[in-house]
């Protein structure tokens with residue numbers, strides 16, 4: 015990193031000069047998305063400035079979303095994102111949405127198994143307490159960028175073997191002839207807290223979209239109750255509106 019001479023070059027507070035050098039390093043690709051920033055004490059020694067100054071510059075970049083702190087592992091460069099435009103009215107799966115944009119999806123599994131339903135799941139899925147639900151918790155990643163944390167609950171009747179879901183839930187439901195045909199989706203704004211923020215690679219407090227989907231079979235039975243947390247900077251929901259007669 016070109017940090018020598020920070021003390022001498024130009025005017026203005028030192029932390030702003032350091033901030034600018036780090037920003038330049040990110041813009042020019044000297045520091046890539048996902049790269050760890052050297053420890054603050056090393057930066058301070060190297061640039062011959064105090065750790066307080068380094069901390070201030072790094073805090074600034076974290077606040078502006080260029081860097082993210084991950085507990086226990088350090089500070090990392092955040093990838094600038096291009097927004098995904100998503101129709102509000104089509105019932106599609108995450109895998110299909112991303113494939114349409116030429117992106118490959120994969121998941122980090124957070125949870126996958128059969129459980130007795132929580133009160134929320136009993137209500138949403140219309141199940142008794144002794145029923146079983148398949149719970150699928152995933153960090154959903156498109157071309158290496160984490161986009162959403164999704165927790166889906168499906169009645170075990172429609173998905174008796176949650177391990178059968180290797181990539182797409184809707185593909186697995188297709189196989190048991192229980193892919194939903196209709197859904198009600200609720201979107202609300204939120205601020206992303208840890209540990210979700212560090213999983214999504216965004217600063218704590220960044221804008222997020224909390225999305226709840228309840229989807230139905232043609233018979234009217236509920237198949238899916240999913241709570242998702244999307245990165246607010248990566249999604250743009252678009253709806254076509256028509257004037258009703």
Ligand code: GLP
Pocket residue numbers: 106107108109110164166181182183184185225227238240242
């Ligand atoms: C979207 C929806 C979820 C749904 C998922 C299925 O992300 N918000 O409610 O469960 O798609 O996606 P896939 O079939 O890729 O697992």
